[in-house]
Amino acid sequence: xxxxxxxxxxxxxxxxxxxxxxxxxxxxxxxxxxxxxxxxxxxxxxxxxxxxxxxxxxxxxxxxxxxxxxxxxxxxxxxxxxxxxxxxxxxxxxxxxxxxxxxxxxxxxxxxxxxxxxxxxxxxxxxxxxxxxxxxxxxxxxxxxxxxxxxxxxxxxxxxxxxxxxxxxxxxxxxxxxxxxxxxxxxxxxxxxxxxxxxxxxxxxxxxxxxxxxxxxxxxxxxxxxxxxxxxxxxxxxxxxxxxxxxxxxxxxxxxxxxxxxxxxxxxxxxxxxxxxxxxxxxxxxxxxxxxxxxxxxxxxxxxxxxxxxxxxxxxxxxxxxxxxxxxxxxxxxxxxxxxxxxxxxxxxxxxxxxxxxxxxxxxxxxxxxxxxxxxxxxxxxxxxxxxxxxxxxxxxxxxxx
Numbered sequence: 439x440x441x442x443x444x445x446x447x448x449x450x451x452x453x454x455x456x457x458x459x460x461x462x463x464x465x466x467x468x469x470x471x472x473x474x475x476x477x478x479x480x481x482x483x484x485x486x487x488x489x490x491x492x493x494x495x496x497x498x499x500x501x502x503x504x505x506x507x508x509x510x511x512x513x514x515x516x517x518x519x520x521x522x523x524x525x526x527x528x529x530x531x532x533x534x535x536x537x538x539x540x541x542x543x544x545x546x547x548x549x550x551x552x553x554x555x556x557x558x559x560x561x562x563x564x565x566x567x568x569x570x571x572x573x574x575x576x577x578x579x580x581x582x583x584x585x586x587x588x589x590x591x592x593x594x595x596x597x598x599x600x601x602x603x604x605x606x607x608x609x610x611x612x613x614x615x616x617x618x619x620x621x622x623x624x625x626x627x628x629x630x631x632x633x634x635x636x637x638x639x640x641x642x643x644x645x646x647x648x649x650x651x652x653x654x655x656x657x658x659x660x661x662x663x664x665x666x667x668x669x670x671x672x673x674x675x676x677x678x679x680x681x682x683x684x685x686x687x688x689x690x691x692x693x694x695x696x697x698x699x700x701x702x703x704x705x706x707x708x709x710x711x712x713x714x715x716x717x718x719x720x721x722x723x724x725x726x727x728x729x730x731x732x733x734x735x736x737x738x739x740x741x742x743x744x745x746x747x748x749x750x751x752x753x754x755x756x757x758x759x760x761x762x763x764x765x766x767x768x769x770x771x772x773x774x775x776x777x778x779x780x781x782x783x784x785x786x787x788x789x790x791x792x793x794x795x796x797x798x799x800x801x802x803x804x805x806x807x808x809x810x811x812x813x814x815x816x817x818x819x820x821x822x823x824x825x826x827x828x829x830x831x832x833x834x835x836x837x838x839x840x
Contacts, residue, residue: 644831
């Protein structure tokens with residue numbers, strides 16, 4: 439009996455996706471709820487689980503095809519045997535084979551993709567993740583070790599493969615089709631530039647007070663809350679002060695109306711294997727420093743593992759993008775539509791500044807606020823950025839709501 443596997447509901451306003459990868463080939467055994475395919479939507483990768491246990495049948499849609507919600511992806515055969523059955527393991531090898539199957543079923547999408555790309559047997563790699571689970575970094579390390587290993591000695595009777603000749607100075611081109619996520623990023627960023635009356639204002643921040651606070655409390659903070667005290671919680675809290683004082687920065691234009699929000703949901707730009715994603719930390723105005731840090735850390739892990747969901751990405755009233763982690767000194771961040779403003783953070787470096795008539799060295803950071811001039815006046819944007827600067831330079835303001 440053939441069971442149809444269809445494209446599942448992908449989330450609000452998402453009507454189609456691209457078949458990114460088939461995780462099960464025709465003839466392979468499939469367990470109930472085991473992922474059989476990965477779909478790429480505009481925002482995240484979504485795994486399609488098998489509705490039944492059986493044998494993978496025909497692939498109706500090919501990798502790279504665009505498919506609509508409800509469209510037929512493939513078939514699962516609930517009777518019959520695998521067309522390419524693996525040899526039965528010996529009694530001694532049976533436990534190991536079973537363990538390999540269990541490990542493969544537990545792999546995250548990112549890890550599974552790396553395993554397939556590099557031809558690594560997950561059963562041969564020791565996992566360093568939680569509870570010994572395999573991480574993408576484990577697979578990449580195994581792949582590098584595999585490449586570095588000496589080539590096996592070929593028997594004299596076997597014909598040697600034709601050598602690959604690389605001409606010095608040879609120029610090459612490689613064409614790679616853009617993923618759906620990358621296409622969407624490109625469209626949204628270009629649309630933001632064409633639609634919004636975008637302008638950027640800059641300031642610089644003395645990070646001395648925040649760095650001293652982190653150095654003083656980082657150990658006890660991590661011991662109590664189980665998460666490191668980073669910079670993002672300070673800037674998130676400072677942004678809340680600014681957005682509450684200047685509501686237009688936390689607003690959105692919808693048609694001929696401006697919608698003002700009495701809550702703060704901050705989109706945090708995170709680098710993922712397939713591009714930049716912006717999961718949303720909700721109700722930041724009600725969260726503690728520890729709560730913010732935990733939420734950001736969880737999203738960072740999910741982005742690396744490829745397990746972010748549509749719900750994680752939906753909404754957001756303001757964005758913080760930290761280009762400083764990559765060494766950026768200054769930038770003009772692009773608004774994340776339909777939001778009206780984005781805060782850009784940059785690297786911290788010692789610079790000479792004047793304090794009380796004296797030239798001193800301080801850890802300084804440039805910060806930038808890009809905003810939609812259609813609904814945010816220059817005075818409001820400058821005031822909001824100044825509020826963030828003052829709160830970071832005097833973190834006591836974060837405690838007394840000043």
